[in-house]
Amino acid sequence: MERLHLSPINAISGVIALPGSKSISNRALLLAALAEGTTTLTNLLHSDDINHMLTALDKLGVSYDYDQSNATIEVTGLGGRLSQGQNLELYLGNAGTAMRPLAAALAIGTGEFLLTGEPRMKERPIGHLIDALAPLGAKIDYLEAEGYPPLKIQAQDLNGGTVEIDGSISSQFLTALLMAAPLLTETLTIKMKGELVSKPYIDITLGMMARFGIEVDNQNYQSFTIKAGQQYRSPGRYLVEGDASSASYFLAAAAIGGEIEVRGVGRASLQGDKHFADVLEAMGAKVEWGDDFIRCSKGDLKGVDMDMNAIPDAAMTIATTALFAKGPTTIRNIYNWRVKETDRLSAMATELKKVGAVVEEGEDFIRVEPVMDLRHAEIETYNDHRIAMCFAMLAVGGQEVTILDPGCTAKTFPDFFERLAEVSV
């Protein structure tokens, strides 16, 4: 297995032009495919998760012209539903932002589809989405374990009506249903049951649907109505914002030891993970905002005790930043860390203990107590890009660390370690 030894980094300094947001790139590709007209997406992320969406769209007969070196793609919209052949197999790796939205959109297309992915994808639940689609008449079978991919989808002409969806495990199920709703022949009302997690991702979805011409009546995140007769329309050009979750590693590194400006995310961003900078500020870092940049510099960090349900991805970076703060840090309401790339609660607790931290792992929280003497460890990454990236904070804090399988950052940030080296002085 490949391994990357990181020596202590003196300081972080410079400017980072962020790669495109994963969440926005995959939504934009699907919406552009469903829209009437041609859409030019700029600053598209190039990573495994996006490649899975691109390959799937290609197999579904969507044509696009991808200029990877300029991070630009021109997508010719279908102006309606996805339709293609019999038993078309789509392999979606471990990309939640491809699996969930495609499952819903394909259930309302024409054809027969088999949606599958990496072994871990087969352990990530999708039952709440399928349970919401079933009352509309969707025909979806589980090919292995009940409630999990792989799925067999026999697309149907679906009407509409009122459905309930459980949002307590993943917001991606509601996102998937919202994005597919304009493909129905009638009005759809979605009623929430269970407490909606990761809520800011719904704002990304609604904001982007609006840019593609769809109005959603949002009743305080309790129910959503998408009126019949609306059609996705291309906005022409669409700039993908920088990835706010990817920004978290650079912002935290600066908070620990240096200064940085991340470009592509700022006050005007659609992404909830921009509020990661507020957490760093609460810990004692200095933060400055522009419309599309955030600057952060070193402060005397102290631990915090916070509900981080709204920023589940960036919150992992807080868990390692906490090693360089005074006093313990508690990250609360993060049960769904357990159903992501790996069981992140258990994995983070295990790896943080290896470097010497005192850690308490609760069912839905983690408490990290820093220690005077950290030690070198080989960090197991469990095929989880964010574990690989957030443990780089050790080196920034002056502690050498070895990251096993650093290539797993390819899910969302293939050249992360090279970019970190560029701003390391």
Ligand SMILES: O=C(O)C1=C[C@@H](OP(=O)(O)O)[C@@H](O)[C@H](O)C1
């Ligand atoms: O909608 C999205 O783009 C995402 C939603 C979040 O997932 P959950 O809603 O499952 O928490 C987040 O963790 C994931 O990386 C991306």
Ligand SMILES: C=C(OP(=O)(O)O)C(=O)O
């Ligand atoms: C949870 C994540 O990914 P996914 O989109 O596959 O859910 C993530 O990127 O941290």
